[in-house]
Amino acid sequence: MSRxxxxxxxxxRERAVAxxxxxxxxxxLTTEVGPRLPGSEADARAVAWAKARFEALGxxxxxxxxxxxxxxxxxxxxxxxxxxxxxPLVITALGxxxxxxxxxxxVRFDSIAALEAADPAxxxxxxxxxxxxxxRSRDGSGYGAAGPVRSRGPSIAARKGAAGxxxxxxxxxxxxxxxxxxxRFDADVTPIPSAALSLPDADQLTRLLxxxxxxxxxxxxxxxxxxxxxxxxxAELTGREAPEEIVLIGGHLDSWDLGTGAVxxxxxxxxxxxxxxxxxxxxxxxxxxxxxxAFANEEQGLLGARAYADAHGGxxxxxxxxxxxxxxxxxxxxxxxxxxxxxxxxxxxDAIAEALRPLGIDYLQDQGSPGPDISPLxxxxxxxxxxxxxxxxYFDLHHNADDTLDKVDPDAVAQNTAAYAVFAWLAAxxxxxxxxxxKAAP
Amino acid sequence: MSRxxxxxxxxxRERAVAxxxxxxxxxxLTTEVGPRLPGSEADARAVAWAKARFEALGxxxxxxxxxxxxxxxxxxxxxxxxxxxxxPLVITALGxxxxxxxxxxxVRFDSIAALEAADPAxxxxxxxxxxxxxxRSRDGSGYGAAGPVRSRGPSIAARKGAAGxxxxxxxxxxxxxxxxxxxRFDADVTPIPSAALSLPDADQLTRLLxxxxxxxxxxxxxxxxxxxxxxxxxAELTGREAPEEIVLIGGHLDSWDLGTGAVxxxxxxxxxxxxxxxxxxxxxxxxxxxxxxAFANEEQGLLGARAYADAHGGxxxxxxxxxxxxxxxxxxxxxxxxxxxxxxxxxxxDAIAEALRPLGIDYLQDQGSPGPDISPLxxxxxxxxxxxxxxxxYFDLHHNADDTLDKVDPDAVAQNTAAYAVFAWLAAxxxxxxxxxxKAAP
Ligand SMILES: [Zn+2]
Ligand SMILES: [Zn+2]
Numbered sequence: 044m045s046r047x048x049x050x051x052x053x054x055x056r057e058r059a060v061a062x063x064x065x066x067x068x069x070x071x072l073t074t075e076v077g078p079r080l081p082g083s084e085a086d087a088r089a090v091a092w093a094k095a096r097f098e099a100l101g102x103x104x105x106x107x108x109x110x111x112x113x114x115x116x117x118x119x120x121x122x123x124x125x126x127x128x129x130x131p132l133v134i135t136a137l138g139x140x141x142x143x144x145x146x147x148x149x150v151r152f153d154s155i156a157a158l159e160a161a162d163p164a165x166x167x168x169x170x171x172x173x174x175x176x177x178x179r180s181r182d183g184s185g186y187g188a189a190g191p192v193r194s195r196g197p198s199i200a201a202r203k204g205a206a207g208x209x210x211x212x213x214x215x216x217x218x219x220x221x222x223x224x225x226x227r228f229d230a231d232v233t234p235i236p237s238a239a240l241s242l243p244d245a246d247q248l249t250r251l252l253x254x255x256x257x258x259x260x261x262x263x264x265x266x267x268x269x270x271x272x273x274x275x276x277x278a279e280l281t282g283r284e285a286p287e288e289i290v291l292i293g294g295h296l297d298s299w300d301l302g303t304g305a306v307x308x309x310x311x312x313x314x315x316x317x318x319x320x321x322x323x324x325x326x327x328x329x330x331x332x333x334x335x336x337a338f339a340n341e342e343q344g345l346l347g348a349r350a351y352a353d354a355h356g357g358x359x360x361x362x363x364x365x366x367x368x369x370x371x372x373x374x375x376x377x378x379x380x381x382x383x384x385x386x387x388x389x390x391x392x393d394a395i396a397e398a399l400r401p402l403g404i405d406y407l408q409d410q411g412s413p414g415p416d417i418s419p420l421x422x423x424x425x426x427x428x429x430x431x432x433x434x435x436x437y438f439d440l441h442h443n444a445d446d447t448l449d450k451v452d453p454d455a456v457a458q459n460t461a462a463y464a465v466f467a468w469l470a471a472x473x474x475x476x477x478x479x480x481x482k483a484a485p
Numbered sequence: 486m487s488r489x490x491x492x493x494x495x496x497x498r499e500r501a502v503a504x505x506x507x508x509x510x511x512x513x514l515t516t517e518v519g520p521r522l523p524g525s526e527a528d529a530r531a532v533a534w535a536k537a538r539f540e541a542l543g544x545x546x547x548x549x550x551x552x553x554x555x556x557x558x559x560x561x562x563x564x565x566x567x568x569x570x571x572x573p574l575v576i577t578a579l580g581x582x583x584x585x586x587x588x589x590x591x592v593r594f595d596s597i598a599a600l601e602a603a604d605p606a607x608x609x610x611x612x613x614x615x616x617x618x619x620x621r622s623r624d625g626s627g628y629g630a631a632g633p634v635r636s637r638g639p640s641i642a643a644r645k646g647a648a649g650x651x652x653x654x655x656x657x658x659x660x661x662x663x664x665x666x667x668x669r670f671d672a673d674v675t676p677i678p679s680a681a682l683s684l685p686d687a688d689q690l691t692r693l694l695x696x697x698x699x700x701x702x703x704x705x706x707x708x709x710x711x712x713x714x715x716x717x718x719x720a721e722l723t724g725r726e727a728p729e730e731i732v733l734i735g736g737h738l739d740s741w742d743l744g745t746g747a748v749x750x751x752x753x754x755x756x757x758x759x760x761x762x763x764x765x766x767x768x769x770x771x772x773x774x775x776x777x778x779a780f781a782n783e784e785q786g787l788l789g790a791r792a793y794a795d796a797h798g799g800x801x802x803x804x805x806x807x808x809x810x811x812x813x814x815x816x817x818x819x820x821x822x823x824x825x826x827x828x829x830x831x832x833x834x835d836a837i838a839e840a841l842r843p844l845g846i847d848y849l850q851d852q853g854s855p856g857p858d859i860s861p862l863x864x865x866x867x868x869x870x871x872x873x874x875x876x877x878x879y880f881d882l883h884h885n886a887d888d889t890l891d892k893v894d895p896d897a898v899a900q901n902t903a904a905y906a907v908f909a910w911l912a913a914x915x916x917x918x919x920x921x922x923x924k925a926a927p
Contacts, residue, residue: 074692077572084571129526130519130745133886218660219744219886243889247745250516250890302661303572303689444575444661447685448692 044394048472051325052398052465059321059461060402066453068096068313069374073303073448080300081340082114082271089296090274093312093337097278100316101323102335104281107274110339110350114271115139117300118264122209122238125258128251133241134209135221135301135443136265137193138343139228143236145170145207146260151252155191158199167204170259171196174211174245182410183372183434186441189213193224193239201232207261208237211245212443215436219243220443223299225343236263273297273339275347278316280323282332282471290471291334291367292318292463295341295348295416302446306437310451310459311370311414312337318463322471329471331365338416341371345415352419358481361423366470366477368428369414370459373440374451375433377462380404381411382428383421384477391473395428398465402458407431426477428470430462486836490914493767494840494907500763501903502844507759508895510538511752511816515745515890522742523782524556524713531738532716535754535779539720542758543765544777546723549716552781552792556713557581559742560706564651564680567700570693575683576651577663577743577885578707579635580785581670585678587612587649588702593694597633600641609646612701613638616653616687624852625814625876628883631655635666635681643674649703650679653687654885657878661685662885665741667785678705715739715781717789720758722765724774724913732913733776733809734760734905737783737790737858744888748879752893752901753812753856754779760905764913771913773807780858783813787857794861800923803866808912808919810870811856812901815882816893817875819904822846823853824870825863826919833915837870840907844900849873868919870912872904 072092079089090107097105115138122132125146149172150165152158158173175192178185190213197208212222221241228234238261240248251257276296282288294311298304319335339347355364366382380399382392396406411429413421421427440446470477514534521531532549539547557580564574567588591614592607594600600615617634620627632655639650654664663683670676680703682690693699718738724730736753740746761777781789797806808824822841824834838848853871855863863869882888912919 070692074689075570075696077566077570077689088569124519127530128517128519131742216660217891218658218662219889220661243887243891246891247516247519247889250512254517300573445685447661447689449659449685449688 044469044473048469049398052469055321055464055468056461059464060457062321062457064320065313065317065460066456068316069305069309069451070448072309072312073305077303078300079296079298079304081112081273081297081343086273090276093276093296096316100320102278102280102319104279107276108354109272110275110347111270111272112340112343112346113267114269116265116268120238120263120265122259122261124251125260132244133219133221134238135223136263137237137239138223138225140237140263140265141234142264142266143207144262145236146258147206149248149252149257149259155196158196161203163203166200168206170207170209170261171200171205172209172248174249177213177215177438179215179435181433181435183437186213186438193226197226197235197237198229198232201228201235205235207235210239212239212241214438214441214443216439216443216445217242218445220445222442223301224442236261238263275339275351276337278335280319280328280333282330283328284330286332287363288331289334289364290331290467291336291364292467293336293338293416294370296337297340297342299342299442301444303448305446305448305451306373306440307446308371310374310456314370314456314459314463317460318467321464322468329468331471333467333471341416345419348416348419352423356420356423361425361481362479364420364425364479366426366428367417367420368430368466369416370463371414372432372434373437374456375437376455376458377404377430377432379407379410379431381407382477383426388476388478391470391475391477395466395469398469399462402462404462424480424482426479428466430466486911486915490911491840494911497763497906497910498903501906502899504763504899506762507755507902508898510755510758511747511893512890514751514754515747519745520742521738521740521746523554523715523739523785528715532718535718535738538758542762544720544722544761546721549718550796551714552717552789553712553714554782554785554788555709556711558707558710562705562707564701564703566693567702574686575661575663576680577665578705579679579681580665580667582679582705582707583676584706584708585649586704587678588700589648591690591694591699591701597638600638603645605645610648612649612651612703613642613647614651614690616691619655619657619880621657621877623875623877625879628655628880635668639668639677639679640671640674643670643677647677649677652681654681654683656880656883656885658881658885658887659684660887662887664884665743666884678703680705717781717793718779720777722761722770722775724772725770726772728774729805730773731776731806732773732909733778733806734909735778735780735858736812738779739782739784741784741884743886745890747888747890747893748815748882749888750813752816752898756812756898756901756905759902760909763906764910771910773913775909775913783858787861790858790861794865798862798865803923804921806862806867806921808868808870809859809862810872810908811858812905813856814874814876815879816898817879818897818900819846819872819874821849821852821873823849824919825868830918830920833912833917833919837908837911840911841904844904846904866922866924868921870908872908
């Protein structure tokens with residue numbers, strides 16, 4: 044890495060930590076577009092917003108690429124305990140749930156293993172209630188552990204004949220907000236209405252069950268409804284020497300519908316858009332191309348990222364995707380950096396780590412993973428960078444109504460922007476790489 | 486005050502701080518009955534619950550007294566920004582609001598004074614949006630300051646021809662919960678649909694208004710619907726020497742419907758019920774009667790308390806209501822004590838203050854006021870006691886969906902119970918009084 048490149052990285056870092064562009068973008072997207080459920084009317088407004096913003100921010104090229112997917116709608120949802128302890132419950136349907144109106148007795152499970160072990164005779168016609176708490180942690184590892192409650196639980200319950208599925212939200216908020224998120228039903232089961240309870244409501248049901256049988260009425264008017272074509276919105280700063288080599292950063296433009304998608308993931312979009320914008324203001328373009336992608340429909344299965352990898356993931360193209368990094372873990376400060384580069388190709392990673400250190404970012408060479416929308420490229424052999432955000436509070440907000448602008452700290456956003464700008468600039472300036480090489484198809 | 490009485494107060498205090506009865510009552514009421522909107526099906530369940538609990542807790546007499554009031558119902562409610570920035574809003578109808586379905590432009594006011602000064606031509610057919618933040622404080626003084634936004638705002642807007650009324654919730658929660666509460670329309674105006682926004686939603690509308698006109702759709706299916714007769718539930722420990730003299734403590738049994746009324750006011754009911762229960766376990770009854778009242782329908786205008794004062798507020802009876810204190814400010818620790826006793830009748834107050842001091846309670850002789858349900862008695866000349874709770878977090882929960890059991894600290898509840906037990910015991914043991922004397926009608 045040249046001395047001049049490092050000096051410009053320092054300038055970039057110092058300018059970025061004092062720059063409000065990313066926060067202003069987050070404010071604009073969450074305020075003007077609001078929630079951005081894939082396929083909703085707001086999806087198209089978000090695409091138009093991203094295109095216009097990229098164009099205004101000094102990128103050399105801006106374009107869109109289509110992403111087609113089935114559309115899921117949430118029209119109404121409610122639930123209540125019925126009978127002697129009648130009372131309403133705060134719930135939200137899981138994405139992918141079918142509609143349904145069920146009144147049935149609860150059968151509680153404190154783990155997915157317990158649900159799997161259940162006798163179908165005990166579940167038939169009942170509402171499965173899976174009540175697994177999620178642990179709070181900086182790296183969000185509790186999310187992975189609780190994940191199967193949402194991803195696999197509904198299918199397991201459906202296969203055993205349950206009439207519906209209720210789960211404790213995968214989240215850490217003690218407030219009366221329920222966390223949605225996608226679930227997929229196995230092909231061999233008939234989907235059943237499936238919803239998540241706020242944590243206080245899950246606790247309430249557990250207390251009621253200690254007193255005797257509990258009947259719940261669950262009424263969901265939600266479901267798949269046709270197809271929709273959204274767009275990945277893509278912008279580039281064209282590399283001055285090796286324009287065909289690409290350093291990719293980004294976030295996802297869609298969100299769930301309950302909040303305004305501020306930490307998930309207007310923040311990632313704003314941070315990566317602003318990082319490119321700051322690089323665009325340097326006296327010269329980086330050696331390689333810096334590409335910023337606002338991915339479509341991450342939430343329902345990385346559909347924009349898969350479309351991108353299909354379009355740009357040929358063996359030749361993977362080698363030219365030098366590295367990719369996505370900001371999709373909220374708006375907390377970045378505490379750690381790493382890349383997937385193998386041991387004999389760490390020079391550029393080492394230089395980036397050095398330039399990130401003044402931001403309070405440690406070089407954590409045994410940690411990290413590709414962001415969700417980078418993972419389809421990574422599966423094909425693309426290298427990834429990890430700029431690890433403090434996610435201690437992320438699951439207070441993730442996929443629930445509390446994911447709103449007031450939860451975003453402008454100073455943390457500026458630190459993130461500085462990190463992404465330094466990372467993208469140095470990765471694009473470097474002559475070295477990170478080991479991107481096409482993998483044989485698995 | 487006899488040395489024996491003081492010694493028993495010490496025993497009572499020490500037993501109470503280690504006693505879980507009050508918390509168990511709060512858990513039971515909020516879990517088994519849940520929300521207790523006056524006139525709802527749960528109102529009757531709450532009355533039955535209170536009667537059964539008093540009977541099980543060792544009181545000498547338990548009875549109910551009818552309280553009749555108009556019934557207000559919340560059937561459904563929703564709101565959304567429409568147009569170019571379309572997005573849903575988290576709102577809740579104010580108690581007393583009529584039904585209505587309005588789509589209109591917002592006109593924002595940052596104070597009630599600004600609303601009062603508005604030209605009716607600017608408001609006619611529009612939605613008034615009053616956006617006044619509430620300050621957080623230990624004594625809840627911000628609530629009084631913001632109060633007119635809910636109590637008077639809707640009538641002012643209606644008189645000027647507004648089609649509906651939206652207000653920033655009177656509350657301090659940064660979460661996506663809106664705070665309800667009663668409003669009253671002046672007799673000379675046609676009521677208009679009126680609702681409160683969560684704080685993030687109020688901020689969102691203010692940001693959108695900075696960009697241009699904003700249209701909102703407000704659809705409330707709520708309203709008054711007939712009459713209902715609930716009950717004040719009353720229990721006594723009969724005084725051993727002066728049974729006709731009454732020391733009254735209590736809370737209110739009703740709640741708003743969004744949470745489970747844990748801090749407002751299952752806590753007050755549990756604390757006062759348990760305080761009497763602990764006194765009942767002493768070797769002898771206090772000299773005077775200790776009466777515990779679970780008041781009906783406080784939330785819609787102190788209707789249970791007014792019925793009680795009508796039934797028991799004759800000039801002769803006021804003098805025999807030696808003092809009254811209500812716990813209705815949540816479940817925070819008590820930090821201050823005072824009574825309304827005049828300067829020449831402070832001996833019993835001084836003795837109580839001394840016995841409360843080990844609980845961390847200061848004798849704040851220039852502070853305090855009667856609890857809401859004591860105020861009709863106080864207006865007639867009844868003396869009041871004040872056991873001031875730390876309300877710093879109370880308005881994060883008050884009248885919104887977050888008022889649930891998990892927000893109640895069992896240790897703080899035990900401290901409260903100890904304070905009420907000591908207060909009621911010593912007030913009932915004393916030969917002295919606090920200056921209760923019938924006032925001439927105003
Ligand atoms: Zn995301
Ligand atoms: Zn209250």
